[in-house]
Amino acid sequence: MYYGDLLWAAFESNPTSGSPQSAARGRELFLQACQACHGPEGRGDGPASAALAKRQRNLTRIAAAADLPDGVLAYRIRNGGEVMPAWKGVLS
Numbered sequence: 001m002y003y004g005d006l007l008w009a010a011f012e013s014n015p016t017s018g019s020p021q022s023a024a025r026g027r028e029l030f031l032q033a034c035q036a037c038h039g040p041e042g043r044g045d046g047p048a049s050a051a052l053a054k055r056q057r058n059l060t061r062i063a064a065a066a067d068l069p070d071g072v073l074a075y076r077i078r079n080g081g082e083v084m085p086a087w088k089g090v091l092s
Contacts, residue, residue: 005075012071033091037084054083 016022031040037052039045042059049056062068080086 005079006072009071009075010069012069012074014070014074029091033087052083056083 016026030038030042034042035046036048037044037046037056038059039049039056044056044058046056062073076084077091078086078088
């Protein structure tokens with residue numbers, strides 16, 4: 001079911017407008033919820049990452065991949081991953 005869910009997520013549209021205000025809000029949320037593990041620039045070097053069994057992903061590489069749909073990124077944030085917790089009950 002996991003791969004089916006990811007495939008379905010790949011076709012989800014991005015609900016944000018991509019405006020400067022939206023980007024600023026996303027940055028604010030990232031700094032509040034994600035930087036502890038992913039670092040302030042998203043390179044996987046946050047202070048909490050030292051305590052994890054596996055280094056966090058360098059999100060700058062993920063963001064540069066034009067073939068990774070927004071829906072897949074949203075799915076990973078909602079449902080977590082190997083080391084990353086699920087945020088669906090915390091972030092809307």
